[in-house]
Amino acid sequence: MAGQLGLPVVAVLLDNPVRSYAWGSPTVIAELLGRPPSGQPEAELWIGAHPGSPSTVAGDGRSLDRYVAGDPAATLGAAVVERFGPRLPFLLKILAVARPLSIQVHPTIDQAVAGFAAEDAAGVALDDPRRSYRDRNHKPEMVVALTEFEALLGFDDPGAVAEVLESCEHPDLVGAGAVLRTAGGLERVVRRWLTLGDDQAADVVTALVAEASARRDDPRFGLVTRLAQDYPHDRGLLLALLMRLVRLAPGEAAFVPAGVPHAYLSGVAVEPQASSDNTLRAGLTPKHVDAAEVLNLLRYEPGGAVMVTPKPAGGEELYPVPDVDELLLSRVPLSEGTTVPVPGPRLVLVVDGTAAVGDVTLRRGHAAFVPATDTDATLRGDGVAFTLTTALDTTR
Incomplete structure (x- = not known):
C-alpha cells in the first residue's frame, strides 16, 4: 500500500546519524547501538528530518526530510502540514554527556526568523563557525534522564548568589554581589561579565578560580572548580556561578523554553525538541560566542526551566510540554x-x-x-x- 507518490504508508526503519563533539562519551552511543566504539567522542544521536543531520530511510536511500517532502499529506497529515508546513516539526536525540557542554540559549521563532535574515543579509554562510542561526525555527527542548543527569538550568536566586560573591576578595566579585541585591541587578551583572574586555575578564575569572579552589567544600565553588578543569580561563565560569544546578534521576525531566540559559554537565538523556539547530553560546566553549545576541535573547529572571512530571495514560507515560x-x-x-x-x-x-x-x-x-x-x-x-x-x- 502506498501514498500518492508511491511512498509506503506504514512504519519505516531509520538509519540515524551520530554527531561527534568533544564533550561526548566515547562509549555510550556505541553501546546503545550494539557496535564497537568509533574511537571518537560521540555526543548526539539524531533521529529526525532536520537538514543538518537527517535520518535516512533504511533500504530506500532517501534522507527523511526528502522522504517527508515527497508526500507531506501522507507522511505528516493535513493537521500537521497546516500548522507547521510540509516538514517534520520535531526532532529526537540521545545525549551522551561526558564533559560539560557550553552555556547556551535558544531563540523564539520571531527571534530566529530575524536572526537568520540578518546573518543572510550580512553574507554569513550557513556553515560558517560564526553563524548563530542555522534555520528559522525556535528550539524549545526537554531532557528526560536515562541515567543520573546533571545540568545548569536557568538563573538561581540572586540573593543566594550575592551572599557567595560578597564573601570573596576580588572587588569585581564583591561588587557584583552588591548589584545582585538591587532591582534589575541580575541583568546588569550578566551584561557586565559578558562584555568585559578580555584582559579584565581574565583577571576576574582567575580570581574566581583561585577563590573556588580554596573553598571547594562550598557547593557553588566546588562546581566552579570542576568546570575549570575543562575551561580554566573561560568567562562562562562567572555565568555558571549565577545558575541553578539540577540533578535528574532516571525518568525525571526538565523543559527549557526560549531565553533560558542552560548547560548539560553529565549523564545520558533523551532530548525531544522542535526541529532546529539554533544554539547561541555564552561560555564554557572554544566555539564562537555571540555575546551581543545572547544578551538580547536571555530572560533575566530566576528559574525559567520547568520540571515535567510524567502522566500515566493507557500503559504509557506522557511528558506534556507547556505551550x-x-x-x-x-x-x-x-x-x-x-x-x-x-x-x-x-x-x-x-x-x-x-x-x-x-x-x-x-x-x-x-x-x-x-x-x-x-x-x-x-x-x-x-x-x-x-x-x-x-x-x-x-x-x-
Missing part, C-alpha cells in the same frame, strides 16, 4: 502480550530490549518513523521505548 505544539513525548514500558497504539506522524526509539512497529523490528538504540497514514500502527515488544509526535495528536 509547545510540536512536542508530545511518551515513555512506553513494554512486556510480552501488550500493544500500544502509535499512530503517525511519530518517531519511535527503543532504549532497552526489543520492539516492533508493524513489520519493523527495532533493537536497542534503533528507531522508526510512522507516517500519518499508518493510523492503526501499534508498538509491541519487551523493553522500553520513547515515542515523539505533536501535541496536535487528537487520538490521545
